[in-house]
Amino acid sequence: MALVVVKNPVAGGGRSAALWNACRGRIGELFPDHRIVETLPGQMAEQVRAAVEADGDRVLVLGGDGTIGAAAHGILCSSRPHTPLSFLACGTGCDFARNYQWPGAPEECLEALASATPGLVDVIRLEVWREGQWFALTHALNIASVGVSGAIIARMAGRGSLIDRLPPTLRYRLHCIFGIVAYRSRRVEVRVDGSVLADGPILVATVCNGGWFGSGLHVHPQTRPDDGLLDVVAAGCGGVAGNLAMFAAFDRGTHLVHPRVAYGRGTVVEIAPAADRQNEHAFLEADGEPYRGDRLRLTVLPGALTVALPPLMS
Known part of the structure; x- marks a missing residue:
């Protein structure tokens, strides 16, 4: 072999x-x-x-x-x-x-x-709407997200600051704090299998094939990369103090009961600027890599990737 x-x-x-x-x-x-x-x-x-x-x-x-x-x-x-x-x-x-x-x-x-023993896991296919049609952008294995998470990844890609000399996890958390303080929310609409999950200023919307992102933030405990479904968690904006509190809730794992958080499951997720924000680009990241786009479609591909890995967490 x-x-x-x-x-x-x-x-x-x-x-x-x-x-x-x-x-x-x-x-x-x-x-x-x-x-x-x-x-x-x-x-x-x-x-x-x-x-x-x-x-x-x-x-x-x-x-x-x-x-x-x-x-x-x-x-x-x-x-x-x-x-x-x-x-x-x-x-x-x-x-x-x-x-x-x-x-x-x-x-x-x-x-x-x-x-x-080789097995199968799901993959997220990302597409972007351009010139009247959908174009393939990339595949994601773990999570794709829109909002402050994408802005943080873009910030980290810039490098060159004193923060970048720190250990990786501490570096990421500090970039999160500074990124949240500087973030200006976009009004977006999030649809899961055609139904509106969220519509308004978004702090972050995560489309999950795996259960963790952001260096250890457990987005949803039911998420599995082999169940043929995407778990979607959308957190609304609440000002700088409210957004920092939301980050702390994600860190503690209490975000799913927060009144500004909406949760859904499905196979196709569409994220688009609100009707009055059509010219705004969303900050998108997929598996920790930054991308740009306005109207996005994310589709689960069940069992698309063969992996040879230890057993999944139960």
């Missing part, structure tokens, strides 16, 4: 390099026939697609949610979309990995991956 090891050298502020140094010997023992693809910014999905179509029978990612999501997109866009995906998460948030039962040390995780 030819294994493609996808290594993001900058994931998690250098965690990927440390993980590689700790695991490279064991990877060679478990997967003698392997080659390494070191990712380049903006080219990850294409690199994975090319590697899979060349000789890759399986993909192992060492990186964060963005790298894992890009690898999934690359596999699905290849001529071999059923190629199994495995990963060792080492990014800033490692949120999709939280859906699985990991055994412990990296070497033990590798052994679990080597013996894992």
Whole structure:
């Protein structure tokens, strides 16, 4: 079996390099026939697609949610979309990995991956409305969200501040606080399977295939990446103080009972600017990567991706 090891050298502020140094010997023992693809910014999905179509029978990612999501997109866009995906998460948030039962040390995780039985998980297909029709944008494996979360990701992508020298999780939380203070809400309409879930100023609307985002915020406890459904959580704006309180509620896991939060489940989610805000672009992120768009459609693709991973959390 030819294994493609996808290594993001900058994931998690250098965690990927440390993980590689700790695991490279064991990877060679478990997967003698392997080659390494070191990712380049903006080219990850294409690199994975090319590697899979060349000789890759399986993909192992060492990186964060963005790298894992890009690898999934690359596999699905290849001529071999059923190629199994495995990963060792080492990014800033490692949120999709939280859906699985990991055994412990990296070497033990590798052994679990080597013996894992391939299974199927759902994927989110993202499309954007342009020039009178829907265009494919990307696939997301964990979560896509609109609002302050997208603005925070865009802020982090700018880099260069003193905050960026801090440990990844602390860095993200500080960017969240500063991003919430600076955020100016957009009026959007969120529809789930054609029914309006939310219509008004939105702090954040999350479309979830996995249960966690934002470096450990548990969006919804019922979310599973193999149930054929998307869980949608939309939180309305409440001024700077109210928005910071909402962030604290997400952090505590009490947001679902908040009066400004709406929740729904379905297979197709549409997010569009309110009628009086048609020229405004929403801040969108998918698996921690920033995108731009105004009218968006997110569709679950049940069982679209083959994975070789430990068991899902019960």
